[in-house]
Amino acid sequence: MAKRVKAESPPRSTAARLADAADQRLGIAKAKSLIRKAFPDHWSFLLGEMALYSFVILVITGVWLTMFFRPSESEAVYHGSYAALDGLRMSEAYESTLNISFDIRGGLLIRQIHHWAALLFVASICIHMLRIFFTGAFRKPREINWLIGVTLFILAIAEGFAGYSLPDDLLSGTGLRTFEGIVLSIPIVGTYLSFFIFGGQFPGTIFITRLFTAHILLIPGLLIGLISVHLLLIFYQKHTQYPAPGHRNMNVVGRPMIPTYAAKSAGLFAATFGLLSCFAAFVQINPIWLYGPYDPSQATYGSQPDWYLGFLEGSLRLMPNWTTNFLGHTVVWNVFLPAAPRASPSTWCSRSPAPTTSTR
Numbered sequence: 001m002a003k004r005v006k007a008e009s010p011p012r013s014t015a016a017r018l019a020d021a022a023d024q025r026l027g028i029a030k031a032k033s034l035i036r037k038a039f040p041d042h043w044s045f046l047l048g049e050m051a052l053y054s055f056v057i058l059v060i061t062g063v064w065l066t067m068f069f070r071p072s073e074s075e076a077v078y079h080g081s082y083a084a085l086d087g088l089r090m091s092e093a094y095e096s097t098l099n100i101s102f103d104i105r106g107g108l109l110i111r112q113i114h115h116w117a118a119l120l121f122v123a124s125i126c127i128h129m130l131r132i133f134f135t136g137a138f139r140k141p142r143e144i145n146w147l148i149g150v151t152l153f154i155l156a157i158a159e160g161f162a163g164y165s166l167p168d169d170l171l172s173g174t175g176l177r178t179f180e181g182i183v184l185s186i187p188i189v190g191t192y193l194s195f196f197i198f199g200g201q202f203p204g205t206i207f208i209t210r211l212f213t214a215h216i217l218l219i220p221g222l223l224i225g226l227i228s229v230h231l232l233l234i235f236y237q238k239h240t241q242y243p244a245p246g247h248r249n250m251n252v253v254g255r256p257m258i259p260t261y262a263a264k265s266a267g268l269f270a271a272t273f274g275l276l277s278c279f280a281a282f283v284q285i286n287p288i289w290l291y292g293p294y295d296p297s298q299a300t301y302g303s304q305p306d307w308y309l310g311f312l313e314g315s316l317r318l319m320p321n322w323t324t325n326f327l328g329h330t331v332v333w334n335v336f337l338p339a340a341p342r343a344s345p346s347t348w349c350s351r352s353p354a355p356t357t358s359t360r
Contacts, residue, residue: 175309
């Protein structure tokens with residue numbers, strides 16, 4: 001009787017053995033369904049991705065800027081490349097921002113990419129939320145993700161305000177003066193909150209340091225955490241889609257993630273970065289050297305914030321400063337319509353005076 005001989009399997013490659021080992025420990029073979037996950041084809045679904053890629057660009061450029069920015073209100077005398085401000089006393093925050101703009105190679109380009117990316121980040125979230133609202137995509141079971149999106153929008157506005165307030169120039173200082181007025185107008189606790197936030201009478205000597213910590217650590221950490229939860233819920237609950245034959249609430253008709261949607265998404269990131277770079281190279285934004293360092297005794301009457309805080313600026317210009325004395329406390333009513341009080345000159349407190357220049 002012939003003896004059966006077991007055929008030997010061909011030797012496996014190192015890559016195959018490594019893949020098997022990884023699958024036994026991590027279960028990566030189950031990711032096949034994730035790779036084939038479908039995404040809707042409509043262009044409006046890319047608005048959320050544009051916000052995500054703007055945030056990625058913000059993180060990259062922000063890390064670079066952090067290496068050169070000094071978040072201090074200590075006094076310094078400027079002797080950099082911008083001759084119009086040579087010899088002027090200013091804070092170290094303002095001096096370091098001038099050095100980034102004029103003395104560090106590529107500094108002004110990175111600063112402007114960062115600022116334009118912040119504007120695009122907030123705008124993308126805003127338009128993305130409008131699409132969700134007007135198409136009813138916030139309804140059950142996605143109402144939790146809608147609330148996360150609203151929170152992200154509020155945090156994005158707070159992050160933008162903190163960012164353009166850091167240079168400590170006359171324009172950002174005027175914005176902080178408005179912020180101080182809003183805090184002061186909160187009934188009963190406004191004065192105490194203002195002293196706590198600014199470390200004393202406005203403008204204080206530690207607020208830039210506190211604001212810097214919130215701008216690079218606290219708010220970005222919250223944004224990253226909420227964005228992660230937002231994306232996980234989208235994967236779990238699936239994308240919404242416009243009505244069409246075969247479209248249901250629990251299915252998605254579209255292109256698979258790999259390779260079609262990944263290529264489209266990578267192209268969108270490249271286009272977003274390229275557009276922001278072009279804007280930064282050819283369209284000037286926030287030229288702080290023209291405003292000069294912040295001096296609480298001065299104000300820029302032509303000042304205006306970034307577009308997403310325009311409603312506060314408009315309220316400030318439209319609403320009268322109505323007040324009522326109640327139980328020894330002053331209640332400012334226009335804080336409810338919305339918050340836009342007018343700071344009283346009696347609350348002004350000056351740092352050491354700085355000489356004026358013709359550049360303001």
